[in-house]
Amino acid sequence: MNVCLAPCPIVFDLDGTLIDSAPDIHACVNYVLEEHGTPHLTLEQVRAFIGGGVDVLWQKIIAAQELQDDRKPEYMAAFMACYHDATQLTALFPDVIPTLETLADRGHPLGICTNKPLAVTQAVLSHFGIAHLFGSVIGGDSVPERKPHPAPLRAAIQALGADPRNPKAIYVGDSEFDAACALAASVPFLIYTKGYRQTPIEELPHLASFDDFAALPAMIETQALALSAH
Numbered sequence: 001m002n003v004c005l006a007p008c009p010i011v012f013d014l015d016g017t018l019i020d021s022a023p024d025i026h027a028c029v030n031y032v033l034e035e036h037g038t039p040h041l042t043l044e045q046v047r048a049f050i051g052g053g054v055d056v057l058w059q060k061i062i063a064a065q066e067l068q069d070d071r072k073p074e075y076m077a078a079f080m081a082c083y084h085d086a087t088q089l090t091a092l093f094p095d096v097i098p099t100l101e102t103l104a105d106r107g108h109p110l111g112i113c114t115n116k117p118l119a120v121t122q123a124v125l126s127h128f129g130i131a132h133l134f135g136s137v138i139g140g141d142s143v144p145e146r147k148p149h150p151a152p153l154r155a156a157i158q159a160l161g162a163d164p165r166n167p168k169a170i171y172v173g174d175s176e177f178d179a180a181c182a183l184a185a186s187v188p189f190l191i192y193t194k195g196y197r198q199t200p201i202e203e204l205p206h207l208a209s210f211d212d213f214a215a216l217p218a219m220i221e222t223q224a225l226a227l228s229a230h
């Protein structure tokens with residue numbers, strides 16, 4: 001039987017991994033563009049810009065729409081006024097809640113490491129009633145660095161009571177930012193294939209991939225067993 005011998009800290013990315021938040025981000029982006037008399041972006045365009053946090057999102061929008069770079073703080077402030085509690089169009093990916101509950105019941109400490117601002121992250125976790133499942137939540141403004149820098153992931157692991165330099169933790173994410181962050185932090189990385197990744201999966205460093213959250217607990221136990229054997 002696949003039983004994890006020791007509790008293994010498991011840290012999750014948020015946008016494109018646990019939640020499909022692109023429709024809310026898209027709506028807030030277009031609200032700001034409309035206010036500034038600029039053409040809208042499609043959902044697909046905005047989805048492709050998610051992963052690096054709000055600052056990177058607006059860098060990409062400004063480049064795509066040929067907007068004035070020096071107005072970025074203004075765009076971002078207007079965006080945050082819409083985005084700070086945006087949950088209406090956001091959905092959990094299928095089977096996320098039972099999977100998180102299974103992992104928590106098995107004793108794995110769970111954390112979040114996202115580039116989404118912390119206040120928005122907390123609003124989303126409360127909205128879906130899953131905040132209590134996470135022992136650590138690191139947002140895009142919780143530490144000075146953002147993914148792909150390893151510092152936020154290390155902070156999330158450390159806040160779960162584990163040694164941040166101990167690779168006996170697992171990171172679960174969806175994007176180029178997550179894969180590079182996990183690699184830099186020397187943390188094994190599992191990638192969800194239905195998120196916002198733009199790069200072919202075989203080009204991203206990862207231990208294993210999954211397209212169904214129902215399959216994740218068994219995959220985690222296998223990886224956690226392998227980790228605890230080292």
Ligand SMILES: O=C(O)COP(=O)(O)O
Nearest residue numbers: 014015051052053114115
């Ligand atoms: O807000 C973003 O751009 C990315 O958020 P994520 O790190 O949860 O994918």
Ligand SMILES: [Mg+2]
Nearest residue numbers: 013015016174
């Ligand atoms: Mg993501």
